[in-house]
Amino acid sequence: METAATGPTFRDATDADVDALVALIESAYRGDSSRAGWTTEADILQGQRTDPEGVLEVIKSPESRLLVVEQDGRIVACCQLEHRGDHAYFGMFAVSPTLQGAGLGKTVMAEAERQVRAAWGVTEMHMTVISVRDDLIAWYERRGYRRTGKMSPFPYGDERFGIPQRDDLQFELLVKKLG
Numbered sequence: 001m002e003t004a005a006t007g008p009t010f011r012d013a014t015d016a017d018v019d020a021l022v023a024l025i026e027s028a029y030r031g032d033s034s035r036a037g038w039t040t041e042a043d044i045l046q047g048q049r050t051d052p053e054g055v056l057e058v059i060k061s062p063e064s065r066l067l068v069v070e071q072d073g074r075i076v077a078c079c080q081l082e083h084r085g086d087h088a089y090f091g092m093f094a095v096s097p098t099l100q101g102a103g104l105g106k107t108v109m110a111e112a113e114r115q116v117r118a119a120w121g122v123t124e125m126h127m128t129v130i131s132v133r134d135d136l137i138a139w140y141e142r143r144g145y146r147r148t149g150k151m152s153p154f155p156y157g158d159e160r161f162g163i164p165q166r167d168d169l170q171f172e173l174l175v176k177k178l179g
Contacts, residue, residue: 006072008104010111013059013066013078018052020075021066025055028094058082058092066092067115069108071099077108081116087124087175088116109143117178125178128152128171137174145174 013021058066058080069077076099080092090112095105116122129137131151141147154169 008069008071008076008107010115011068011070013055013068015056015059017066017068017075018055018059021055021068021078022052024075024078024096025092025094028097028100055092065115067108067112069104071104077104079108079112081112083116083120083122084126086122087126088120088122090125090127093127105139106143113176113178123178125176127174129174130154131170131172132168137172140174143176145176148173148175 055066058064061082063084064080064082067079067081068075077095078092079090079094082089082091090109093105093108095108113125116125125145127140127145129140131137137147150173151170152173154171156169
């Protein structure tokens with residue numbers, strides 16, 4: 001007897017999730033597997049997107065949570081939520097490339113926003129996006145995020161964040177007021 005696919009479940013990441021999370025994040029942003037989805041950065045960055053140390057740091061940080069999204073027994077998405085005073089920071093967002101475009105990302109964002117309001121009472125969510133990622137920024141704008149024009153430098157020369165394929169990369173701060 002077949003059971004119907006269940007919706008996503010959310011939980012905080014544990015040390016045991018590190019390898020699966022690194023694999024998910026890499027698959028969503030780097031290399032040929034990322035080209036199955038639309039969030040790929042393969043044309044602008046090569047090398048790694050994250051590493052086990054970076055993921056573990058978020059899991060262990062007292063001000064951060066790494067939200068894991070499971071569906072049918074496997075990790076299909078994740079995001080970092082970090083408490084920064086009056087706002088929360090949203091980062092390390094990844095959805096499995098084969099599941100992109102089906103609404104899972106919207107579901108994860110809505111749950112992340114709900115959780116930071118409930119847990120920390122914050123009124124804004126902040127994130128940074130590589131400024132040349134017009135399609136991705138437009139997607140966030142459709143979710144209520146606004147471009148601020150505030151830029152921060154890309155960490156050129158630090159291969160933990162990838163190997164840039166162009167010299168004009170920087171991060172733009174996007175902000176959403178939470179209701």
